[in-house]
Amino acid sequence: MQTLIINIKELLQVRENHIEKVSGKEMADLPSLKNAFLLIENDIIKDFGAMDDCPKINVDKTIDANGKIVLPSWCDSHTHIVYAGNREQEFVDRINGLTYEEIANRGGGILNSAKKLNETSEEEIYNQSKKRLEEVISQGTGAVEIKSGYGLTVEGELKMLRVIKKLAENYSITIKSTFLGAHAFPKEFKENHSGYIDLIIDEMLPKIAEENLADFIDVFLETGYFSVEETEKIMEAGKRYGLPSKIHVNQFTAISGIAACVKHNALTVDHLEIVTDEDIEVLKDTETMPVALPSCSFFISIPYTPARKMLNAGLPLALASDFNPGTTPSGNMNFVVATACIKMKMTPEEAINAATINGAYAMGISKTHGSITRGKKANLIITKPLHSFYEIPYCFGSNLVEQIILDGKLQA
Numbered sequence: 066m067q068t069l070i071i072n073i074k075e076l077l078q079v080r081e082n083h084i085e086k087v088s089g090k091e092m093a094d095l096p097s098l099k100n101a102f103l104l105i106e107n108d109i110i111k112d113f114g115a116m117d118d119c120p121k122i123n124v125d126k127t128i129d130a131n132g133k134i135v136l137p138s139w140c141d142s143h144t145h146i147v148y149a150g151n152r153e154q155e156f157v158d159r160i161n162g163l164t165y166e167e168i169a170n171r172g173g174g175i176l177n178s179a180k181k182l183n184e185t186s187e188e189e190i191y192n193q194s195k196k197r198l199e200e201v202i203s204q205g206t207g208a209v210e211i212k213s214g215y216g217l218t219v220e221g222e223l224k225m226l227r228v229i230k231k232l233a234e235n236y237s238i239t240i241k242s243t244f245l246g247a248h249a250f251p252k253e254f255k256e257n258h259s260g261y262i263d264l265i266i267d268e269m270l271p272k273i274a275e276e277n278l279a280d281f282i283d284v285f286l287e288t289g290y291f292s293v294e295e296t297e298k299i300m301e302a303g304k305r306y307g308l309p310s311k312i313h314v315n316q317f318t319a320i321s322g323i324a325a326c327v328k329h330n331a332l333t334v335d336h337l338e339i340v341t342d343e344d345i346e347v348l349k350d351t352e353t354m355p356v357a358l359p360s361c362s363f364f365i366s367i368p369y370t371p372a373r374k375m376l377n378a379g380l381p382l383a384l385a386s387d388f389n390p391g392t393t394p395s396g397n398m399n400f401v402v403a404t405a406c407i408k409m410k411m412t413p414e415e416a417i418n419a420a421t422i423n424g425a426y427a428m429g430i431s432k433t434h435g436s437i438t439r440g441k442k443a444n445l446i447i448t449k450p451l452h453s454f455y456e457i458p459y460c461f462g463s464n465l466v467e468q469i470i471l472d473g474k475l476q477a
């Protein structure tokens with residue numbers, strides 16, 4: 066099956082040679098081709114180039130992208146799409162003056178979602194979650210990481226991970242799965258942290274490994290949640306099962322968690338609303354990708370990740386949605402890119418690099434996703450006719466995604 070896209074006004078994120086990620090100043094460069102074609106064979110990008118060089122061949126399908134921009138699908142490396150119910154009452158409570166911390170201390174927050182999840186059947190959780198997945202697909206996401214973390218019991222965590230697995234089996238979007246048993250301490254373990262950590266390490270992890278349910282392990286490393294020492298113990302356990310870590314850290318406080326993550330070769334450190342100079346130093350020249358979640362900052366009114374400072378220090382940065390019922394009930398990566406430009410002062414080039422190739426790196430899939438490179442997966446966005454790709458962040462409230470290609474197939 067061959068599909069040819071012709072007359073592309075601008076083809077973005079064109080990389081002739083394989084790259085894993087872009088860092089610092091490199092992020093300002095978003096290579097592109099104007100008046101281009103792109104040839105897809107089955108689910109793979111077979112070729113691309115200037116329209117003058119467009120092959121004269123018979124193909125199964127031709128798409129005329131006159132006036133439109135084509136780019137690799139968004140790679141959203143941090144979500145909690147699988148959950149039960151929602152938490153709109155907490156949204157109103159925050160409007161009326163309560164903080165995220167105060168709501169959590171009253172038994173709301175993550176424990177509220179955990180209660181709902183444990184009361185809901187696997188089938189019902191699947192049905193609720195698939196709607197969110199379908200929504201983000203329609204908004205241009207072509208690869209997504211989904212975390213557990215609202216079970217906080219052996220059965221609850223397994224249930225969430227099985228739903229993620231089923232979504233991955235039933236949808237063309239690429240899905241990576243992360244075990245986040247260490248999202249919060251359940252009430253019954255409030256005074257017995259080591260008891261819950263033993264449950265994670267001795268009971269949850271072996272079962273998850275046996276069913277091959279996770280690609281990564283995550284911990285909410287934060288004051289009032291998991292300490293640096295507790296997180297290190299869980300990262301080490303994850304490693305024994307071949308699970309690299311992707312860690313929630315520095316959302317509200319900086320407690321030297323990033324250094325611990327780097328020491329354990331974490332693939333990513335995520336959130337980073339509060340970042341110290343020491344944190345930046347420790348991330349330099351490492352393989353750990355910092356991940357910013359600007360929709361979370363927007364929704365719960367906390368600081369934005371200091372992107373400029375980090376890029377000026379030569380660091381890479383990925384952007385992700387954090388789609389979850391508490392802090393970010395949106396998985397719209399177009400909004401993430403726009404907010405990064407508007408609030409974090411990233412240029413459109415930097416933000417698109419952060420949401421494509423660096424997002425792919427943050428899921429361990431930059432060999433196959435995140436750029437227009439021959440041999441990579443044909444997961445693509447075709448926009449509506451645009452003046453330029455700057456309109457993607459500029460028109461922050463509009464849906465500019467016209468068509469989606471996943472696994473080389475145009476989605477209905």
Ligand SMILES: N=CN[C@@H](CCC(=O)O)C(=O)O
Nearest residue numbers: 174175285313387389391392
């Ligand atoms: N901060 C930790 N976890 C989620 C929020 C969880 C929740 O409130 O349900 C986040 O990434 O923002």
Ligand SMILES: [Zn+2]
Nearest residue numbers: 143145313387
């Ligand atoms: Zn999160």
